[in-house]
Each structure stands twice: as structure tokens, then as C-alpha cells.
Amino acid sequence: MHRTTLLAAALAVLASGPDPAAAQIAAPGPAHPHALAAPGLTRVTATAATTDRIVARIEAARDFCGRIAQHAYVIDCLAAHLEGVARDMPGGDYRAAGQILDRTARDLRRLAEANADPALPRGRVRVGNATSPRALTPVRPDALGRIGPQASAILQEAETQLLRSAEGSERRMVHYRRIAAAVGSTKFLMRSARLGQEQGQKVAIMRGIADLPEKSKTLSTIACDQIPTPGDRSTAT
Template sequence: MGKPETVRTLAAAFLATTLALGSMPEAYGQAAPAPGGGTNTGIATGSGGGLMDTPTPTDYLTRSIVRNINAASAECAAYEPVYRIDCLRQRLLDIARRIPKGKAYDEARQIVQRAAGRLGRIQAANLDAKAPRMRSRGNARMKETKTYTAVRKRNLEKAMEAARQVIEEAQTQLLRASENSEKRASHYRDIAAAVGSTKVLLRSI
């Protein structure tokens, strides 16, 4: 083979390798470490979905979950108290959808999802249909457009108390789940602490 053919062959091989590497999936803008090292290519993007079949918790993924909760809390705190239950409900549901699938985080995802559902029932029972809806400004981690509904002001204190109980129970469930596995203990405790911190939002004044 002559020199021109050799150069063309090497250039084609280099281009193919570059394209293959450039197509690898990413999460939150970077490839996530896999539990056993390297990168996990089963990740979905930060805008929705989660890892499939995640066997072991990782610091990277747990930090992502905690940061999502903290970002949701910061967003909801910016709204009037009457909108905060619905804001927290919708954002916890978004967060649950992003929690990786697989035995590592399944229980955490289910607990967060149940809490969102219970907040939804509180919201529905105390809905103020006449109040204007609040357009979401989004947050640092979740950019989806949302519309939040208000609870009736005369029911706000009662609704907030019920919502706090939901959050407290979710936090307790996460802490209990952490006792079932040494590998996930610290990870679930971190998630529990983040969930518990959202109680500060649920004050009527």
C-alpha cells in the first residue's frame, strides 16, 4: 500500500473513533462514574429519566439527588406560602423520576414518589380555584415550566401541618431504609436530611 492510501486509511480510522466517543451518553453535562469504575453509559440526561439497573449507590448520584432536592427547596421558598405545597409536590415528583432505577435507589425513589402523591391529596383537598396560578421560574437543576396552584388561605395552617407530617414521615422512612443495607446507609441518610430540610418551606407565616 502506498503512502497516500495509508494516510487516508489512518484518517478514516481516527474520524470513526472520534465520532464513536462523541456519541456516548452524558448526565448533568458529564459522564457519570459507574459503580465499579469507568463510566456508565446507561444514563439519561438531567432533563428526565434515570439510570437503569443501578446496583450500588455512588457519591456522584447521591449528590445529584441531594442537589435536586435543595434546588427545589430554594425555588419553592421564593413563592408565597399558599403555592409552596404544590411547588414541593411537583418538584418531588420530578426528582423521583430522576432517581436511578435499580436496587440501589429503588426504595428512596418510591418514598419520594409517595410523599409527592400525599402532598397532591392535601393540595386537592384545600385547593383555591379562584386564586391566580403561579408560573414557575424554574431552578438551577430543573428547568421545566410548571404552573402551581394555591391552597385556600383559611386552610393554609392546617394544610401546612399535614404537609409537614408527610415530609417527616418520608424522612423517617428513608432513615429506616438506610438501616437495611450498610452499602447505602450514608447515601440514604444524606437523602433523608435533604428531604427533611424542606419542612422549613411549610410554614403558614
């Protein structure tokens, strides 16, 4: 009789379906799905603080690439840094800016790769304690004078697109003007690249570092020799 009572109780529980509270606890994902829609850096209205960070990264890229003594690497250096800025760009009001910077980076990279110098290695460039985001492609000396203006035109087009993309919004325009100005400030690097074709600079390649695994050694670190001119701030090794 006792077993019959227990069996009946068990059947009643099965027939009534799972407990709603238990199902809620076991369900995957957040208990409050709307929490994912909370505003954050990826879904924001343009703010001075966010724009400050974007502009600072572009200016840091300009300063890093400007300190490379071997000018053959400058164009792809800027491309590599702008790739990172575009990749990390917040969405929302900044979405168009991210797309423009991504196209600009790709155009600069293609320009460098189409005019690559087979006599120089492709590798990461180190300036002081900082290293380029990825391996860089050097440009042939005879091509620097020709493609420097092309690279400047790519940057000028980015400035123009940034300003045009914010024309319909006064709120966004102030931020896009600042980003456009930061991009425009990098154009002097292309003039430096053209001048660099006349300089007899050297590139030292560091290979076979003992404490690195074999796979890591395939990415050479290029340390640019210091040139005894007032404008050069790269570190010799």
C-alpha cells in the same frame, strides 16, 4: 443446457436455507444483546456522585419554592419538584428512595388540591429565570395554617421511611441518610406557608403573550410580586 445448470444451482441455494451470516446482519436489535445489561445510571450501586446529584435537586427545589412570595403555591411547588426527582431516580440501590419520594409528592399534591383556593389561578410560577415544572395549585389562606403541619408530617414520614428502608445495608444507609436530610430540610417551607396566610401578597397573571400559540396561552405564568422584606428574593415583573 446452460439454463438447466443455472436453475439447478438456484434450487440448491434455496434448499440449503438462508446464509447464517446474512441472517445475522438482517436481524433487528443489537448484535450483542448482553450489551443492554451493562451497568449504568438506571442499574447502579449507590455512589457518592449519584447521591450528590439527587441531593442537589432536592435542595434546588427547596430554594426555588422558598423564594415564592405567594405562599399559597409553596406546598404544590414542592410536590411538583419531588415528582421530577422521583421520576428520574436511578434504579438499583435507589429504587426504594424513588418510591418513597413519589408517594411523598403525591400526598403533598393531593393535600394542596383538596384545599385549593378558587380565588387564585392555577398556573406555572416563575422565580427569576426559573419556572415551576408544571402548573401549581394554590391553597386557600384559611387552610394554610391547618395543612402546613400536615405537609410537615408528610415530609417527616418520608424521612423516617428513607432511613428504615436502608436499615439492612450499611452501604446504602450513608446515601439514604443524605437523601433523608435533604427532604427534611424542606420542612421549613411548610412553616413559611403557615406564616404566609397573614401576609397580603399579590399575584400578577400574565396572559395572552403575543408570540405564543393559542394552546400555550392556557398555561398562565404566575409572577409573584416582590414583597419588601429581607427574606423575599422573588423577582417582580
